[in-house]
Amino acid sequence: MATRIDHLHLTTAPPNGPVTRPRPIQALPSRNAAFTGRTALLERVDASMRHTGQDGVEDHGVVSLIGMGGIGKTQLALEYTHRHADEYGLVWWVGADQLAAVMASLTALASHLGLTAAQPSLLIRALWVELAARRDWLLVYDNLDDLGAMNDLLPPDGGKLLITGRDPRIGRIGTRIDVTEFERDESITLLSRRCPSLSPDDADRVAAAVGDLPLSVEQVGCFLDETGLATSDYLRLLGSQPAASGLDDRTVSAHPGLVSVVGGRPARRGGGSGGARGPPPAAPA
The missing domain is CATH 1.10.8 (Helicase, Ruva Protein; domain 3)
Structure with missing residues (x-):
């Protein structure tokens, strides 16, 4: 089941004129206007994202939504991201079902941030350096089920990462939340x-x-x-x-x-x- 973003909403700060805060960079699929329920799950995702360690310092928020096909993982991630997008300076949705799609999405993000490199792999490294230097980002990896192939394409610590996938092993990354049927x-x-x-x-x-x-x-x-x-x-x-x-x-x-x-x-x-x-x-x- 391939995830494709047909409607990206990209926003950046205007080149001229006074601004007190840069407008966030966002690339998300359209919100599902008929999204229903899932209140407890949304609260669990938010609580996990905001978890703080014993020293009072906020942990690197990584949450993995695990469940069978058709259970609503993507819609849950999409609703959460739309609800909280304004809390971040950068929000980027990555269709993670295929390696090529991940590379394309990440290189597009790097280019949008003004990064350049002679090779895609170097561009990804430059992107990781950029993200490691800031804490105001949220990346969503949707339909990630081949963790081995994606090890070098997972972002660094610093911001937030939300993952959806069917393979329970994906739940080893960060906090695992099992998505089940509707009430x-x-x-x-x-x-x-x-x-x-x-x-x-x-x-x-x-x-x-x-x-x-x-x-x-x-x-x-x-x-x-x-x-x-x-x-x-x-x-x-x-x-x-x-x-x-x-x-x-x-x-x-x-x-x-x-x-x-x-x-x-x-x-x-x-x-x-x-x-x-x-x-x-x-x-x-």
């Missing part, structure tokens, strides 16, 4: 947002059928709103023909299909009631 009330809330005609009882039945998996909840809500199927008819369809039940469709939040996320391949772009709904700003994990 039932969170599933019902999201289903009601996506399909307002769904009654709370029917939303509860649907949520139970898809195991409160956040991505499935999102996709089913969109599918039900689009098709107008009665809940009982949908549950029969889900049981007999899961491939036709909307779980492999993109959603209005531009999430790829569940099969794509779990299997790590491009989402099928179907027609009719299961058609694709536009390019993703960021893939959920």
Whole structure:
């Protein structure tokens, strides 16, 4: 499941005019307007990021969000980052599923900071020197699952690092936070947002059928709103023909299909009631 940033929001201080504080540099996927719940997890991430050691000095905040595909790691990281972006002078999102994508993102950051070098590896070293000299940055490594290949591409101490990944070994970096399924009330809330005609009882039945998996909840809500199927008819369809039940469709939040996320391949772009709904700003994990 490749994470791609199709909508980057880059801001820097204006070249002229009085400013009391430089505007932050930010490169983030678009925020998910339908983000639901996860209050306790967001609080845990924030507390871990702000943890201070026994000497009262703030630790290098590194938090790893670990969980299966479709569980909502990326959306959790994205929501946290948008909520706290203004606390940093530099916020940069790195799609970490492929080595080449990480290199491209980091060299883009280095160039944005005005750094130059004859070789990409030297440019990355210059970037690490720059980041080590400041403490006002937050980097997000999304979908990092090959830690061995990324060892030389992890940032230095000084700022904050938020990682998402499926491999539990990633949790050895910093504080590990396990991301699990929605609570039932969170599933019902999201289903009601996506399909307002769904009654709370029917939303509860649907949520139970898809195991409160956040991505499935999102996709089913969109599918039900689009098709107008009665809940009982949908549950029969889900049981007999899961491939036709909307779980492999993109959603209005531009999430790829569940099969794509779990299997790590491009989402099928179907027609009719299961058609694709536009390019993703960021893939959920």
